[in-house]
Amino acid sequence: MATAVVRVYQEDWWPFQNLPQALRAFERQTGIATELSWDKVGVGSIETMFEHMVHSFTDDDPPFDLICTDEVMLRRFAAEGRVLALNDPMARDGVDLGDVTAETRRAATLDGAVIGLPCCNVCNLLLYRRDLFDKYDLPVPQTFDEVKSTGLALQAAVRRDGSGEFYAFATRGAGGGGHAVWTIGSFLASYGARWLDDTGAVLPIGDGHRRALATYLDILKAVSPPNQDAISFVELIRDYRRGRVGMILEVGNEYAHLFHDGPALAEKSAVALIPAGPFGRRANLYSPLWSIPAKSKVRREAWELAKYLASSRQLLEDGLKSEAIETSSLSVLYGPEFDRHFRADLLGAVRATRAIAFEERPFGTLGLAACEVIGDAVNAAVSGRLTADEALERIHGGLTTLAGRP
Known part of the structure; x- marks a missing residue:
């Protein structure tokens, strides 16, 4: 046998x-x-x-x-x-x-x-260049609105001092089922909106959806690289390592590897909880x-x-x-081995995030196709091929079609 x-x-x-x-x-x-x-x-x-x-x-x-x-x-x-x-x-x-x-x-x-x-x-956390925030006496953003306002100040200060290719913030913006759909979920929930209800039914587009997507797009337009529509977690970490961006919204596992692999950059960096919206922090x-x-x-x-x-x-x-x-x-x-092994700010943020980590993608039985519908529509809005309202209309129509499958 x-x-x-x-x-x-x-x-x-x-x-x-x-x-x-x-x-x-x-x-x-x-x-x-x-x-x-x-x-x-x-x-x-x-x-x-x-x-x-x-x-x-x-x-x-x-x-x-x-x-x-x-x-x-x-x-x-x-x-x-x-x-x-x-x-x-x-x-x-x-x-x-x-x-x-x-x-x-x-x-x-x-x-x-x-x-x-x-x-x-795996959950979203904010990684930022602590040395730059200290140099320019800037506060760590606690809300998504502050990501933009603080980001504008950081971006202007760094560029004024001679770094032309510098952007304050970046996050995932690529299409498909694993990039923009991941990031927009955290924005969506922090503005009190969801894609599906507890039964898996598609929810109508409301003010929360519109405000969440508008905020996401506004931040990217104001303080993010022009190629946001092609960025996944791979490009995010690459650009942060190169000093191209000063803040990124990504997951703790990536930060743990970066700190272990690049101790010099780790000394210049710090980790904070995901910024909040009107309905609080939702880390996805x-x-x-x-x-x-x-x-x-x-x-x-x-x-x-x-x-x-x-x-x-x-x-x-x-x-x-x-x-x-x-x-x-x-x-x-929460064990002592992790306390001895990991940096306190990173470990503290990961532990604190457990209380605010919820499934914010289309969590039902529609499958990966639902993530692709959202990811592709949001990506089209990021690249300017759709307006925010057009993207949300496409998302709602696509999810409704999927929900009607046998």
Whole structure:
């Protein structure tokens, strides 16, 4: 009889760099063979990752058996019966979701079924050049309005001192299902708006939607690089490293790697909570889940690996070895090992963000297509191809069409 092999798919990203070592340790302990495939993502390449996820849950013979899957995408597959529910093996093996936030549990379940095991909670934070803020005696922005006003002052001061190619702020603005849609979610919620209600129904466009998108576009026009419509997290970090921008809105895992990899720049930088809107701070939440296709031929072995990779012991090791600060495990996040390992301002911001991290993308069962509808329309507004009202009209129409699918 052929030896079972669990084929694993994951994003090739900084916080997951300990995965090959974890798989080797799992093989030694269990005798279960594994095979890892992963891809780097960014503008023009994130679609490859999404395609692998789609095929894993829609093909009769899935290419992968255990996938760290985008939770919005996964809910669509689970609603179609394509995801293995984990309730029974969890009950048998004494595994539960008690060590994660309530919002993470919501992301990991659908109609009472656990559809995957959490491993990370990725959220937006503000990274800024502390040395420049100190030099020009500028306050750290606490609201999105202050991002613009402080940004204008910072941008003018730096340019006056001789740096012509400098912009105060940048964030994700590229189209597709993983860039502009991510950023606009934080703006949207801080202005009291959502794309879908708690039942998954499409909400009408209101004043909150209009104010959120207008604020986002106004900031980008005033203090951001002209190529915002082509920027993903890859370009954000690149431009911050090069000194092209003074503030970015991105996730804590990226900052942890930057601080570890570039100590000189880290000394000039600091981290703060996401700025607030009229309805407070909403950091958005990305909580991909280790999940198993219902048609996998090695479901038992895949469960053993999922359980291993999502354990607090493994998440602690990942955090320390891969700078994976945004772990889903609360006991790991608040443990003394993280206090000793990570910078206090970054760790404090990540911990504080747990209370304001909610699913602000179109969180229902419309799948990744809903994220693409929003991302492409917002990107068109960023590039000037649509007005804000036209973009919102396109979003509402696109989501309504998706909601009408069987």
